Structures are given as C-alpha cells and as structure tokens.
Amino acid sequence: MRFSPRGIIACIGLIFFSLAAGTSVCSDCPNAARWSAPGVGFDLTLDYGTSAVHFLNGTTVPNAAIEGNVAYKQQMRELVQTAVARNWTGGIQRPVPTWFHSIKGLFSLKTSPTPLQLMLRSLKIDTEAYLGHEVHFAEVSFPAWLDHDSYQLRTIDLALRQLGITHTIKVPYQAIRAAEFAYARRSLPTSAQVQWELGLDYSRSALAIAVDEVDDGGLYENFIWKIRTDLGYDSAWNHPIDPQVGYLIAKPHYWEAVEEELRQALKVLGNAKIERLTLVGDRIIGDEHLLKILSKVLGTETCNNALRKTKALQERGIIVNPLFAAAMGQAQTSDMFREMSPNGCYYALNCPGAQVLHSEL
Numbered sequence: 001m002r003f004s005p006r007g008i009i010a011c012i013g014l015i016f017f018s019l020a021a022g023t024s025v026c027s028d029c030p031n032a033a034r035w036s037a038p039g040v041g042f043d044l045t046l047d048y049g050t051s052a053v054h055f056l057n058g059t060t061v062p063n064a065a066i067e068g069n070v071a072y073k074q075q076m077r078e079l080v081q082t083a084v085a086r087n088w089t090g091g092i093q094r095p096v097p098t099w100f101h102s103i104k105g106l107f108s109l110k111t112s113p114t115p116l117q118l119m120l121r122s123l124k125i126d127t128e129a130y131l132g133h134e135v136h137f138a139e140v141s142f143p144a145w146l147d148h149d150s151y152q153l154r155t156i157d158l159a160l161r162q163l164g165i166t167h168t169i170k171v172p173y174q175a176i177r178a179a180e181f182a183y184a185r186r187s188l189p190t191s192a193q194v195q196w197e198l199g200l201d202y203s204r205s206a207l208a209i210a211v212d213e214v215d216d217g218g219l220y221e222n223f224i225w226k227i228r229t230d231l232g233y234d235s236a237w238n239h240p241i242d243p244q245v246g247y248l249i250a251k252p253h254y255w256e257a258v259e260e261e262l263r264q265a266l267k268v269l270g271n272a273k274i275e276r277l278t279l280v281g282d283r284i285i286g287d288e289h290l291l292k293i294l295s296k297v298l299g300t301e302t303c304n305n306a307l308r309k310t311k312a313l314q315e316r317g318i319i320v321n322p323l324f325a326a327a328m329g330q331a332q333t334s335d336m337f338r339e340m341s342p343n344g345c346y347y348a349l350n351c352p353g354a355q356v357l358h359s360e361l
Helices: 005-021 032-036 070-085 099-106 115-131 151-162 175-184 254-269 288-298 300-315 325-338
Strands: 039-044 048-054 060-067 139-142 195-202 207-214 220-228 274-280
Touching: 039 115, 039 175, 039 325, 048 115, 048 325, 060 115, 060 325, 070 115, 070 151, 115 151, 139 151, 139 175, 139 325, 175 195, 175 207, 175 220, 175 274, 175 325, 195 288, 207 254, 207 274, 220 254, 254 288, 274 300, 274 325, 288 300
Parallel strands: 039 139, 195 274
Antiparallel strands: 039 048, 048 060, 195 207, 207 220
16 A cells, blocks of 8 residues: 555644644643733833833833943944934944854854843843743834844844844834834824824934824824934033033024924924824923923924823823833833734633733732
C-alpha cells in the first residue's frame, strides 16, 4: 500500500484537530499570565522618560518620570532631528545590515546598551517595582513621527527586544497623538460635526504643534505637525554674563517666534475654530506667557471653551497630567491590545495562569 505525503499530512492534521477539539481553548494560550497584566505605556522625550499604567478597572495612573543623562539627551536629540529632517543618510544613520553582518552579529560579543535602552530599562524596573511583577508588554511614544523603515524605529525595537518587551503597534505613536488618546477616550465628540483639535507639546527642549481633525467617532486625521527644537522653554532665556546675577534674562523675540509658529499652523483651519486642546510636556502648564499667546491666537472665548472641556474632565475625577499624558495614552493603548494574545487566541480569565495581576489600586 502506498501513502502520499499529502495524505499523511492530512491524517496527522485530523488527529491533532480532534485532540484540540477535546481540550480547553486555554491550551492555545501560551503564557496567559503575560497577557492578563495591566497596560503599560512609556514616553521617550528629549530630556526624560515617563511611564504610566492602565489597570483593568479603567484607572490610568502615572508611575515614573526619570531625567535622562547627557548621553540620553544627545542621542534623543539626534534621533528626533534626523527624523524630522527625513535625512536617512545623515551622520547617525546606520545602513540596514546585510545577511553577512546579521550572521556575524550572532557570534559577536554583546555591545554596551545605548542610552535609550538604559532609559527604557529604568522605566521597566520602576514599573515592575510598582506592579509587583515583571513587565513583558508595553507601548512606547516618541517626540516625532517615524517611518516604518526608519533607523529610529529599529533603534527602539532593538532596545525593547533586548529588555524582553513586546509592543503591538508597529510604529510608536508620536507623543501628541498618544496624549490625544488619553484625553479623548473619555471625551469623544458629541456633535455630528467634525471638530478641530490643537495639540501642544512644550518642554525644556522643544515646542511641538499638531492640528488634527476629529470625526464623530473619535478618529483623527493630522493636518499639521511641526517641532522646533530651538523654541523649547530653555531657549526663552539667556544666561547672564555676570555670574553674580542670580536670574536668567528673557531672550528678545522668543515669544514672537512662538506666536508666529502657532499662527502659521492654524491657517489650515480657515474659518473653523479649535474645539479641543491636548496639552503635553513639562512646561505646558504654569507658564503665563504661553497661555497668553494661546488666548491671543485662538481668541479668548475659543481658548476658554477648549480649556473648560479639559477642566470638566478633572471635575469628574479624570485627571490627565501633561507631564505623563503621552505615557498615559500609551498605557491605555497597551491595555486595548492586551487581549490580542499570540496565535489568534482570545484572552480569557478562565485560562490557567491568566489570573488578574494587580487589577485594583
């Protein structure tokens, strides 16, 4: 009797199918405990990194803000500037390795971790200490938009892999977009008309502006995005020549430049008005100059109405700290993808090992 290879494979397949049908669906859920953990979000900025956790009870909690060292700040500035310039042949760009270099790398000694990897490791360790268990799954945000084949993306992916972290989103969200999710998830438009949203990311090292259109389903379409690393808060001041002077000196025309950037970005609106604000960064709150410019450019009524919507969230006990806004948004995104466990198996609490981990505060 002759058996064809296809027939043998078919028989084996039927046997395994029958066995699988008689066993629990949990047998197809490897490492179920890994997929039952809370959502974790990391935000990498030019100066520091932040982390947040989204629990199964719907609460999002800021966790850690870690100042980067000089090497981290230098690497992040280079990554952001080349990403913005789309200069894929710049000095810090590295060519895609050939198969020869890839095989060679398998037998090479491990290189020292990059400053970016060290930052992610610190955020991971801090989050694990807070949760009381290991973190294997997280989403990351970045100051600039990244291309699918960019060196920046490969750098982040490598750092996460070396730390044993899996991320579902192929390309990390830009920080303002990540923060928009933190604000908008609980405050979707109630009008049938599209709304315009202004995002501002203001930190010591940069000013980023985004103008997005939001439809009635909460879907975003970006129309304007720009970042100026020469318009961060630190650029607003000059150090005095005399070391005896104990205060900084305001730099002339700095705020005029900030105002002009805002006006240019908002030209895309035409006669429309900004309905919502997304505020991100360590210097976005508490600076009267920026708030005055925002009110001047948007109009007092429009600005107050947009700020009032943010305050309405706080009155309902929903507080989004601009310092952690991007990380909070990524933590919620991480939770949203948490149920997408491997091999197409849907997460279920009745699977062995899928016990809820630190789901309550």
